[in-house]
Amino acid sequence: MTVEAAKTVGFVAFHYPHPEHFEDFVGRAHQVGDSLRAAPGCLSAEVWATPDGDAVVTTGRFESEEAFRAAFAAARGLGETVAFDERELKPRQIFTLLPR
Template structure:
């Protein structure tokens, strides 16, 4: 069954563009993982949040991709460039 994630990120205004660049690096990384289907990067019109989403062939593929992404270190972790913790939801197709 197809599985995915939706994540809401809250970068500080002065780090917004840098943060968007970081999300593109994560997307490139995820594209190289087994079972990857798609990923998107969105920004709210008020510039308050960046929303990322991705789809994988299975929950196992999603889990393996997330585990491997931890190797990217600060690119995927919360840090001082964000004004509040990100919210990440894993989802499954219905």
């Protein structure tokens, strides 16, 4: 593993919107992804969905822990777009990732 790779930080998040809010949630996730990609140090931010349509899965990769934190601080400024609310069936599962 290179020194550069050792500095990177990633995340994967599983979101569980109610079926009637699925497409709206995908749109919200893309808004957050746009915000993250615009942040300095963001290497990638993507929106995925499980084949069964049960979950929206978001992923991202950042140059450093500091870039990761700053990007998410900026994304929280989107307000309702990132807030957990009644449109989701259950709490999100968010995992921070480190390269190995």
